[in-house]
Amino acid sequence: MKITEIKQLLTEDDVSESDLTMLSLDSRVGVQKLLASYYKRKAKFAEKKLAFNNRFFYEKKYWSKKKIVAGVDEVGRGPLAGPVVTAAVILDDSFDLIEVNDSKKLSGTKRLELYPLILQKAVSVAIGIKSAQVIDQINIYEADRLAMADAVKGLDLKPDALLVDAMNVPINLPQERLIRGDAKSNSIAAASIIAKVFRDQLMEDYHHIYPEYHFNCNAGYGTKDHIAALQKYGPTPIHRKTFAPVSDFYK
Template sequence: MTIKEIKELFKQGAVSAEQLELLKQDPRTGVQKLLASYYKKQEKLAKKRAEFEHRFAYERKFWAKDELVAGVDEVGRGPLAGPVVTAAVIIDENFDLIDVNDSKKLSPQRRLELYPEILAQAVSVGVGVQSAAVIDKINIYEADRVAMAQAVQALDRKPDCLLVDAMDVPIKIPQVKLIKGDAKSNSIAAASIVAKVFRDKLMDDYAKVYPQYDFPKNAGYGTKEHIAALKKYGPTPIHRKTFAPVSEFF
């Protein structure tokens, strides 16, 4: 085979053990470089797969008892504008999206790609949203908790337990609180991606109403450009009045 044909073979991923043995004996430098690159990618993929399997540790404890467990996470506690959004996701042992991880570790494009795949593979998905007005009324922590309960209640299957990222949900279901849970549980990681993509889409929609604040780029967070727009145009109805520096305008 030519080096171009070998490159295409690796690209397709369908390389047999017999072919690999033959390629090992090929004296061409270009072939050996392709082979080294292939093994490196396989090693990286194996590591990613092992880490993914490890993040099922908490779920498996409940699956062993034939119980449903939901991962719960939130996004949007820190922004100056927009709602806090939460998601609850139930997955089972057939879930195989190995790229699912803490949403902060993924590119915006990869989150967008994973979002519909999570919805397709999950047993159930629920979303909770609490507005800036609610955040101002009861504070961000409580609004977050209410939104989490809302997300769990939106599930069409009632879970036997919740895995929650460092929070407690005001709902009568047993809960396991995990610090940095989105890096420890695939259920929570899936919820973090759903919540992030859902909220980003909301902020993109708000940008059509309030284009001056560049919400598609800052998602409501207090960037230099966002604060400059606040000073020039003042706050909108979706800005959080109790958050500085928005509070300075009231």
């Protein structure tokens, strides 16, 4: 085989053992480099798949008892503007998107790629949102909890239990609080991706209403450009009045 043909062959996921044996006997340096690269890619995939399966540890405890469990996560506690957004996601043992992980570990491009796939493959997905006005009225922590409850209530199926990233949801269901849960549970990780992409799109839409603040770039967080715009133009209706330095405009 020509090296170009071998290169094409080794892009496939499952190369036959007979072909691999044949290539291992090929003395050409270029062929051996391609073979080494193939094995390295396969080992990396196997490692990623093992980590993915391990992130079903908590879900499997419920699945073994024929119970439905939902993962819950949030995004947007720290920004100066915009809502807090939460998501609740129910997965089953057929879920096979091994690249699903803590949204903070993924690029924006990868999150956008995974978002519709999660919606397609998950058993149920729901969103909860609390506005800047609600955050100002009851504080960000309580607004976050209520948004999580809304997300859970919005699911097509009622879960038997919740896996929550470091929070307690004010809803009458058994729940496990997992510190850094989005790195420990695929259900929470999927929820983190859904919430992040959904909120980023909301802030993209707000950018078209308030272009001076560049919400499409900062998602409402207190970047240097955002603070400069705030000082020049003052707060918008979606700014959180109780968050400094926005609160300085209301003294």
